[in-house]
Amino acid sequence: DKANITGVTGVTLNNKVYDGTTNASFNTSTANLAGMVTGDNLSLTGGSASFASKNVGLAINVSVSNLTLGGADAGNYNVVSGVSSFNGTANITPATISGVTGITAANKLYDGTTNATLNTSAAGFTGKVGSDVLNVSSATGAFATAAPGTGKVVNVSNISLGGADASNYVLANTT
Numbered sequence: 001d002k003a004n005i006t007g008v009t010g011v012t013l014n015n016k017v018y019d020g021t022t023n024a025s026f027n028t029s030t031a032n033l034a035g036m037v038t039g040d041n042l043s044l045t046g047g048s049a050s051f052a053s054k055n056v057g058l059a060i061n062v063s064v065s066n067l068t069l070g071g072a073d074a075g076n077y078n079v080v081s082g083v084s085s086f087n088g089t090a091n092i093t094p095a096t097i098s099g100v101t102g103i104t105a106a107n108k109l110y111d112g113t114t115n116a117t118l119n120t121s122a123a124g125f126t127g128k129v130g131s132d133v134l135n136v137s138s139a140t141g142a143f144a145t146a147a148p149g150t151g152k153v154v155n156v157s158n159i160s161l162g163g164a165d166a167s168n169y170v171l172a173n174t175t
Contacts, residue, residue: 002078005069007034008044013062013090018168020129024049024062024090033069035077042077045070047084051092056168059089094170097134097161099126105141105154116141116154127169134169137162 012027028044036042047067051060065085069077102122120136128134137160144153157175 002076003035003037004078004080005033005035005042005083006080008032008067008083008086009034011044011064011086011088013049013064013088015091015093017093018054018056018095018129020054020132020168022051022054024051024064026062026064028067035080037073037076040073040076041071042069042073043071044068051090054092056092056094058091060092062088062090064088094168095127095129096172097125097127097169098172100124100136100159100171101126103136103139103141103156103159105143105156110146110148112146114143114146116143118154118156125169129165129168132165132168133163134161134165135163136160137166 008031010030010032012030014025014027026049031044033042044067047064049062049064051062053060067084069079101124104119106117106119118139118141120139123136125134138158139156140158142155144155159171159174161169161171
């Protein structure tokens with residue numbers, strides 16, 4: 001009769017940077033197989049894993065399923081029901097928005113200040129994943145000088161992200 005593999009420990013669930021999916025990965029190279037005869041060549045292969053949520057968070061539930069036995073001695077073993085699947089946790093960390101483009105400043109009449117009114121409705125985000133919803137929730141604009149002129153430089157600072165998916169991102173630079 002074939003020997004039974006009755007449990008699996010030592011499979012590592014990998015953390016990831018937010019990518020808009022629930023795809024998860026794992027490492028079985030350090031797996032311990034309960035019931036394996038010492039010296040046999042046996043490993044875990046295949047399988048798939050998924051996070052319970054696509055969103056950034058700590059200790060998110062991960063389900064691993066469809067693991068199979070591999071190695072030269074796999075034919076000598078049965079896998080007891082429930083061993084080919086398990087649950088654990090891993091983290092998803094925020095993706096980085098490396099640049100914000102498309103912010104414009106409105107013209108204004110001289111008023112002695114450098115205050116600039118910004119239009120952020122056409123903002124674009126370098127590093128945004130797929131159809132995620134991001135916008136600029138706030139930003140500060142300042143003309144380089146208060147003097148009248150054309151083609152003046154406007155410095156944008158204190159940019160903060162808004163939108164339904166903002167919590168999945170960090171800004172590399174807020175200016």
